[in-house]
Amino acid sequence: MSEEQQQPQDPDKKVNPHLKKKSHRPKKRVGLWTYLISIIVALIVGVGGTWLFIGRSVNQQLASMQQTNQAMKKIQAVYETISDNYYQPVNQNKLANGAINGMVNSLGDKFSEYMDKSETESLNDTIDSSFSGIGAQVQKSGHYVQIISPIAGTPAKKAGLKPKDVIQAVDGKSVAGKTLTEAVNLMRGKIGTTVKLKIQRGSSTFTVKLKRAKIPVTTVDYKLVGGDKKIGYVTVSTFSTNTAKEFKTALKALDKKGAKKLVIDMRGNPGGLMTAALKMSSMFVKNGKTIMQVQSRDGSSEKYVAGKKYDGGYKVTKPTVVMIDGGSASAAEIFSAALHQASGVKLVGAQSYGKGTVQTVTSFNDKTEMKITVAKWLTPNGNWINKKGLTPDVKATEPSYASLTIVSKLSDLQADKVNANVKTFQQYLQALGYLKAKPNGYFGVSTTKAVKAYQKHAKLTADGKVNKKTLAAIETELARKINANDKAYDAAMKLIAKTK
Structure with a gap:
């Protein structure tokens, strides 16, 4: 999630840091009478040994339905008791949102959350890469908020904020106990205004002032490097709506300039849309080979394979190296793992973040949304890198002074x-x-x-x-x-x- 919203992690807007977005309305619950009629019809058409199976299935579904009804009755009773008897008037929308937030928070998953209208708009802004703020992808960490990665060229990056920095307070207001989106909203504001963050880095604590800015819409940058200027160096900051298109444009431009090899820098990339990662990965992977797998909670896996569906027929066969670090997460890890395992591309840098889950977004009629984790994603080889990350073939770390904190008070x-x-x-x-x-x-x-x-x-x-x-x-x-x-x-x- 960015300070503007997550990822998708993510994707990592997010970022996302969410990986995949699907908008649909919540399904209506089937009425009990309709359900029972369906059961009767099923029993009439059943024959022989099928009777016992259907009977057991019906009993299981009825038991599950009964538990759901009991839970809903209890929630309704609590809602009505508070609404009717609390000593002060209660805002019913606030009460309902609190109940929904409570259910989502009970999952204990920092990538699942319920978002009100303004938070939904923030998420959509993140996905479209058109937001204003400090430019840091963040996630919930205990009572506080932790930076996954500052985005290149943003106030957060220029101020020296780093992955794993913990934001304890915004403008003097502690973020302890606040939801991730509430903390994000404190950091957002008009372009040009100042926001003060209290940061903890390791055992040190310091304060930094940042001037909010419009975060760059462009997510891909490129240039020719090397002694003979024949190496194309491409940096990807996030995976948003236009990233795959920008990426292909960059690669074609480098072709015209004579690039013979590629270095793709995914360091500090917190992720974003899974669809963007699939399109970009497919450009480097042979048709029919696995890019990634998505495993649902019943254990079944769906393979996503390279092909024209994703890359439009555009393929890259140049020698390539991918750079990663602790700020490379989510979709950045999907891309890196796909090239590494499906195309033999070497990874250079430090251990990646390790976000191995997929989120989807449910949209409601009142313009609120709920983002929840629905599956695991696995590398082409079937590995789950959650909380582990990808291990580079060549390990190379920053100098120790690269992690120094900021002088927060000149006096x-x-x-x-x-x-x-x-x-x-x-x-x-x-x-x-x-x-x-x-x-x-x-x-x-x-x-x-x-x-x-x-x-x-x-x-x-x-x-x-x-x-x-x-x-x-x-x-x-x-x-x-x-x-x-x-x-x-x-x-x-x-x-x-x-x-x-």
Whole structure:
């Protein structure tokens, strides 16, 4: 789910982070009398040994129906008791929504939820990749909300938020006890307005201010890389309505530019629509071969195989490498697993997220929706990667300083102060090679000396004081160093160079 909505996980709008969307009205319950007439007709046409089977089946269905009726009567009794006797007037819609939410929450599944009208609109915006907010795919984590992945080019990504960061509060309001959609709504708002998040990363806690923005609609980016510019590098941020089309356009454009090999970067991709993953995977998988399997609760599996139905006849046969990490989830894992197991494509990076379930959405007449998990999805080989993820063939992780927290309060960075922000700032200086001493959180002589050295290097006033300009310059240089030391990217380039 994105801060705008899930995935599909997801898909992961979501994102989704939901994988697959189906809109239909809830089925009407069959009346008891109609049901009994159906039973009588069935018994009349039955013969021989069929009688016993039908009788048992009828008894089982009647027992199930009786249990359902008893449960519904109890819910109705509670509803009427509260509505008629509570000491204050009760909003009946709120009461009904609370009952529905209670049932869905009782599943204990963070990917299943009931959404009111505004939340439904948010989900649809996510699927269409046309929303405003901070640009982070999120999910429920205990009492709080956890980031699955920040989307490239968004405020969340630019601010340095990372997968597994936990959002504890929004604008000073704790998200503890709130539904995922309630927390998401706190983060949404008009473009250009500011939102403040309290973030927990490991044992550290910090606050960051983000300016809401329109999240980029384009989900696919590409360019030619490598010494001879013959490697096509494609990044996919999410799996939304237009992603498969954008992906095919990117691949064809790279063809025209002379790309001989491909590196497809799925890092930080929280997933989205399963249909998009099927279309994109089919481009790399031979017709008739399995892309994925969906297993229903009765254990039966449905195989989805590559073919013109998904790829329109467009196939890619170039040597390819796929990059993954802990932020690659849901549809991104479907795509990566399909290419890996059905086409022998190597995976590079870190263990993926591990979301192995499929969600569908039921739409109601009042413009609310319910998203629930309906099945497991399995890789072409029949593996269920839920909570396990995909293991890369070549493991390559980010440098340790890539996971540093954000300095949340500039005024903390003053001589003789002792606090967590000073320690983080010292780690910045250490990563850049300006501080030799061990970071201890105390802004002393060694830290002042390191600041002066950096300021001299950056052609700033070398007074050892940390102002906004100095901090921004250090953060920018650190970001450049992280990008320059992208071990996974380097490993992927090395591998694709050898691939024939």
